[in-house]
Amino acid sequence: MSNTSTEQANRFISLKDIKKSSFIALWFMFLTFPIMVIKVNTVNNTVEWRWANMIIIGVASFILSHVWRLFMNRRDGKLSDEQKGGQTVEKLTLRQKLDQKPVVAKSLSYAVLVLAIIFPLISGMYQTSIMITALLYVVLALGLNIMIGLSGLLVLGYIVFYGVGAYTYALLNLHFGVNFWVALPIGGIFAMIIGILIAIPVLRLQGDYLAIVTLAFGEIFRIVLENWNDLSFGPSGIANIPRPTIFGLDLNVSQATNLTYFIVLAFVLVTIFVIKRLEDSRIGRSLVAMREDEIASEAMGIDMGKTKLVAFALSTFWAGVAGVIFAGKTTFINPSSFTMWESILVLCMVVLGGMGSIPGAIVGALIITLLPEYLRAFSEYRMVIFGVVLVLVMVFKPDGMIPSIRQKYEFKKKPESNMKEAE
Amino acid sequence: MTPVLDVKKLRMDFGGLRAVNDVDLHINEKEIIALIGPNGAGKTTFFNCITGVNKPTAGDVIICPPGATHTKRINGLKPNVITEKGLARTFQNIRLFQNMTVLENVMIGRHTRMHAGIAGAILRNKKTREEEQKVIDDSYEILKKLNLEQFVNELAKNLPYGAQRRLEIARAMATDPFLLLLDEPAAGMNPQETHELVDTINKIRDNENITILLIEHDMGLVMTLSERIYVVDYGKLIASGAPDDIKKDPEVIKAYLGEDTNA
Structure with a gap:
């Protein structure tokens, strides 16, 4: 068995493969014929036939289909090796290797932390600003991860709570002159309250239904903001929101950006710390149990309604606080910052990184925010590349970049004699 | 009576x-x-x-x-x-928490007998830690009684069928x-x-x-x-x-x- 599968993987081209690839090439030439070959010049009323394009597409799809097949074979070969088990040495993932060497893992995470701290000092304001956005999305992804990854509640309108936080700060500042630091917890708590209010009517829903309802809530939120001029100033938004300051200092834009960066960074660390602790607690376990099987968790004495509310509250708080920071960073907010697309993006981060995994959410958020940013050079194709990356991850790493692993517990080993007495 | x-x-x-x-x-x-x-x-x-x-x-x-x-x-x-x-029950078609470890499955059973809340989880004070450790030890004892101790840190879905059935009983017993x-x-x-x-x-x-x-x-x-x-x-x-x-x-x-x- 292993011989044939490795042979198949190693043999680069066989007659059958050539046939298949030729067919794929032909099919793509046919499909793209109208857009890639024919070009109508409406000024001169002439039709251009760009046959060269057709050849390029044919050759490219022929080669790509081979490359694709090669990778698929390798993946399948890996899978069948794993299924055989036994003789093959179990391959460890990077994460498992790191778990076995805590020293390496620790020094690595300290290195990342130091790099994160000195980042604004070694790079310009533009880079720092991009990083702030990326880190805000990290917080969002971590927050949504509680709902989707841990609790298994597919919530699509997550950006609503981000918006609630941002508008809380903007409006409190506009009407009452509340400063950034006071608004920070208020935004979080207010988002949490909205989260619980939305959660109450949807407590009985599961899966797709919950997704659809929360999606609708997301749209309602945006439409209300766009139309309720007295409250939210409609599509023109709220401008001149003050940047965060510290000790009453008068900071210029660049200093304020650096300060915001450190606030977000500190906040990311707090989020990671809190979520990590929640995960390994009684509450965290009840959330995971709810994801695994609602009926069984109820039979084990877990109150489903309460647990769902806890999931919503814990998850939406982070979005609210992130929203306050976002408003402080951009100094201007309007409803177009809180569209459906943003919710989907955060969802992508969680899924791409690995559902229920903290490092996964971080990596997912960084990839999805930074990749399009640094692909500006290929601006025309960056969404295509983005899409290709998503598809590739889903095909080759269906559990996400860094899948979650369950906690292993230590226990006091009781002496053998004790156990025998008990029996 | x-x-x-x-x-x-x-x-x-x-x-x-x-x-x-x-x-x-x-x-x-x-x-x-x-x-x-x-x-x-x-x-x-x-x-x-x-x-x-x-x-x-x-x-x-x-x-x-x-x-x-x-x-x-x-x-x-x-x-x-x-x-x-x-009153605790098991299910006709096995309803374990598949992606949780065997020990965690039993620990879930002790959920109602625990008290730690969100604050306790975040602060992880002495009381919470002691409660957590006690639950871990108690759950391990229950697993021993049903001869499941060799699977402690395995995922529930990877257990043989008979062991899964026994784990359901263990989980139900954990609710006291x-x-x-x-x-x-x-x-x-x-x-x-x-x-x-x-x-x-x-x-x-x-x-x-x-x-x-x-x-x-x-x-x-x-x-x-x-x-x-x-x-x-x-x-x-x-x-x-x-x-x-x-x-x-x-x-x-x-x-x-x-x-x-x-x-």
Whole structure:
């Protein structure tokens, strides 16, 4: 068995493969014929036939289909090796290797932390600003991860709570002159309250239904903001929101950006710390149990309604606080910052990184925010590349970049004699 | 002595279908009782009514935990409240938390007996840590009792079938029940595993003082294990009594084998 599968993987081209690839090439030439070959010049009323394009597409799809097949074979070969088990040495993932060497893992995470701290000092304001956005999305992804990854509640309108936080700060500042630091917890708590209010009517829903309802809530939120001029100033938004300051200092834009960066960074660390602790607690376990099987968790004495509310509250708080920071960073907010697309993006981060995994959410958020940013050079194709990356991850790493692993517990080993007495 | 569980005239209608029809049943402390009947007789619905998954249309479910002075009517309560009161169940089709470790599955069972909240989880103070450690140790002890200790840190879905069935019992025991409801605990087990299960159930009853009500199709197991048997068919109780009487009961034979038309 292993011989044939490795042979198949190693043999680069066989007659059958050539046939298949030729067919794929032909099919793509046919499909793209109208857009890639024919070009109508409406000024001169002439039709251009760009046959060269057709050849390029044919050759490219022929080669790509081979490359694709090669990778698929390798993946399948890996899978069948794993299924055989036994003789093959179990391959460890990077994460498992790191778990076995805590020293390496620790020094690595300290290195990342130091790099994160000195980042604004070694790079310009533009880079720092991009990083702030990326880190805000990290917080969002971590927050949504509680709902989707841990609790298994597919919530699509997550950006609503981000918006609630941002508008809380903007409006409190506009009407009452509340400063950034006071608004920070208020935004979080207010988002949490909205989260619980939305959660109450949807407590009985599961899966797709919950997704659809929360999606609708997301749209309602945006439409209300766009139309309720007295409250939210409609599509023109709220401008001149003050940047965060510290000790009453008068900071210029660049200093304020650096300060915001450190606030977000500190906040990311707090989020990671809190979520990590929640995960390994009684509450965290009840959330995971709810994801695994609602009926069984109820039979084990877990109150489903309460647990769902806890999931919503814990998850939406982070979005609210992130929203306050976002408003402080951009100094201007309007409803177009809180569209459906943003919710989907955060969802992508969680899924791409690995559902229920903290490092996964971080990596997912960084990839999805930074990749399009640094692909500006290929601006025309960056969404295509983005899409290709998503598809590739889903095909080759269906559990996400860094899948979650369950906690292993230590226990006091009781002496053998004790156990025998008990029996 | 008041029975630990007293079910009176329990009725469950699904639209026009009467799944459970005025069933009476009582269990005394430390008894092992079996509920049998052909497929679709309403046995699992009966379980669901007692454990709060379904809300019975009529009738009473009354519990009296050992040592309690008052009886309590529990029908219509939510499943988690009923579990808190000391009734624990397993499921006919295994419903483990597949992607959690074996130990975590049992720890979930102790959820209602723990108190740590969100603040405790974040601050991780001494009280929370001690509670957590105690739960871990207790859960490990329960796993030992069911011979599952070698699987402690495995994911539940990777366990062999028989072990998964035992883990369901372990998880139910972790809720500190006085009454354990087992829905077809031996389904899909081989004779060796079934034999071990009989020992395990007897041990649970004798060592842990847990009363047991079980649904089962394996007649060998039912006859050796149970002290009394209730038989239902089409939602109605058709017989009850000691195993030997049930074996000879013409109604029961009719329900299982059909009527002899030549007679």
